[in-house]
Amino acid sequence: DIQMTQSPSTLSASVGDRVTITCRASQSISNWLAWYQQKPGKAPNLLIYKASSLESGVPSRFSGSGSGTEFTLTISSLQPDDFATYYCQQYNDYPLTFGGGTKVEIK
Amino acid sequence: EVQLLESGGGLVQPGGSLRLSCEASGFTFKMYAMTWVRQAPGKGLEWVSNINGRGSETYYADSVKGRFRMSRDNAKNTVYLQMNTLRAEDTAIYYCAKDACDTANCYGVDSWGQGTLVTVSS
Numbered sequence: 001d002i003q004m005t006q007s008p009s010t011l012s013a014s015v016g017d018r019v020t021i022t023c024r025a026s027q028s029i030s031n032w033l034a035w036y037q038q039k040p041g042k043a044p045n046l047l048i049y050k051a052s053s054l055e056s057g058v059p060s061r062f063s064g065s066g067s068g069t070e071f072t073l074t075i076s077s078l079q080p081d082d083f084a085t086y087y088c089q090q091y092n093d094y095p096l097t098f099g100g101g102t103k104v105e106i107k
Numbered sequence: 108e109v110q111l112l113e114s115g116g117g118l119v120q121p122g123g124s125l126r127l128s129c130e131a132s133g134f135t136f137k138m139y140a141m142t143w144v145r146q147a148p149g150k151g152l153e154w155v156s157n158i159n160g161r162g163s164e165t166y167y168a169d170s171v172k173g174r175f176r177m178s179r180d181n182a183k184n185t186v187y188l189q190m191n192t193l194r195a196e197d198t199a200i201y202y203c204a205k206d207a208c209d210t211a212n213c214y215g216v217d218s219w220g221q222g223t224l225v226t227v228s229s
Contacts, residue, residue: 097154
């Protein structure tokens with residue numbers, strides 16, 4: 001099975017900060033990576049697919065990059081609505097797997 | 108508007124069974140793969156199972172393989188998750204979700220239900 005490792009697990013940041021979250025795969029997954037945002041008590045929301053494609057309706061301050069085994073999610077200027085937990089998920093092979101999550105907290 | 112409505116969650120004893128249902132609307136159901144994802148209290152997301160549009164192919168997480176079975180009825184726009192031999196560690200919110208797909212591949216989940224809570228406890 002492909003293991004997905006996110007770092008950091010928690011991140012403290014201020015409004016306006018540039019934030020980067022990393023996701024590493026235990027083997028190459030090409031660009032078959034998705035990023036999700038989840039707020040407490042809510043279902044997740046798709047942000048990025050195929051590593052760098054922005055889902056419709058998602059603000060352009062979110063971007064994704066990477067291929068192979070290393071990927072990043074960047075928020076160019078953190079907004080109050082962005083404080084949440086972020087997950088990566090590989091779609092290269094079954095069983096599909098999520099990373100452990102990165103909680104973005106207010107500094 | 109895509110809507111996914113889960114039902115069937117509840118309290119069950121260890122070793123027991125439960126069947127979750129998810130009724131879908133707002134899209135051409137038979138054209139899309141569907142997924143179940145779960146989240147234990149205070150924990151991260153765990154992918155559970157996936158089924159293709161025709162219902163001919165299913166995939167499972169190692170943690171549920173042999174105990175859970177996913178199926179679908181395209182005439183009723185409904186997917187199911189039959190859960191047998193339940194364990195305490197299966198306690199979670201179970202989300203039904205629609206895969207995001209283009210003509211060739213699926214690449215994420217773009218719609219989610221509100222989730223249904225399954226509690227396995229004596």
